[in-house]
Amino acid sequence: MTAVLFDFSGTLFRVESTGSWLRAVLEEAGLTLSEPELADTAKALEAAGALPGGADPVEVPADLAGLWAVRDESARLHRAAYTGLSRRVTLPDPGLHDALYERHMSPIAWSPYPDAAEVLRTLRERGIGVGVVSNIGWDLRPVFREHGLDAYVDAYVLSYEHGAQKPDPRLFSAACAELGADPRQVLMVGDNRVADGGAAALGCRVHFVDHLPVAQRPDALLPVLDLMG
Template sequence: MTTVLFDFSGTLFRIESTERWLRAVLDAEGIALAEPELADTARALEAAGALPGGATPVRLPEEIAGVWRVRDQSAELHRAAYTGLSRQVPLPDPALHDALYDRHRTPAAWSPYPDAREVLSGLRERGSRIGVVSNIGWDLRPVFRAHGLDRYVDAYVLSYEHGVQKPDRRLFKVACEALDADPRDTLMVGDDRRADGGAAALGCAVHFVDHLPAAERPDGLRPVLDLLG
């Protein structure tokens, strides 16, 4: 295999915890909550699935179900889905729902997995072409630049820029074409067996990693180097 495609969230990067996410926005807005209230609110937001890249909703409200299924096909749908989930939880100021959404798009909200740089640089040294294929509603390129990983990526294929989301094989086809890669010589690495597994329909090999907090998965990406020999 000469080309490797990576998912973003849960594969190369992990979003911050829900409590840290909420705390950062409250601090930025100058709003203070007592610690028990802050913890309870964070738990409610997590159960709602309001943090993109975090937990899935425990219960998906009927009025959001339609947009949820296609949330990664445009920036507008993505924001509507996640702010809709956030609004299931009362906050001190209604404007905080949009502020929370905006926070998750910042590089500060994301951490690369501990072995991400090692694996990406190792692939680059071997001459592999590298792409990022993500179901997402915003431009993640600044996250890669801020963490110094953009230098290793040859192409970004983001669902909202193409109106197609994984597991649709068309998104993987776009990535292979952007990298001038034969799908039969391409490995897709991701954490979602349904979404990322869609690459197999195009003929790509697929390797899965566990979507865990960064500290709990120090070397989950290293087997990729072994797979490529």
């Protein structure tokens, strides 16, 4: 194996909780909710699937279904899909829906999994190429820079920059090409069996991890080092 491709959300990084997300935006806006109201509103946002990188919607509204299906193909579609879901929930100020979307793109909203740095650093030391292949509607590179992991990544292939989303094999192919790697000698690591499993169509080996809170998944990436030999 000569290279590893990683998914972003739920694989290398995890977004903050819905409650933390909402609380931060309310504080920034100088607004307050009682603790019960905040908890209920966060629960409603989570059920709506309004936090990118968080839980999927319990049910996608019929009028958003088409948009939801292609949300990662452009920045415009991504914003429209997630703010559309957010607006199903009543907030103290209508401007908070856009503020919530902006917040989730901030590096402070993301935490790397505890073993991410060790795995990426070790792969770099072994001379193994590393790529990030993500279904996303914004530039995640600042998240890697802020958390000190950008130095270990050789290529970023982001769906919104390519107008296609996983499991479309074109994204994995683009990443392999940037790394100069034969797909048959590449490992794809992700948390979504459908999206990330698309790499198998090119002959990549695929390894899955569970999309869990950071504190509940301290070492699930470490087996990648063994898989690379």
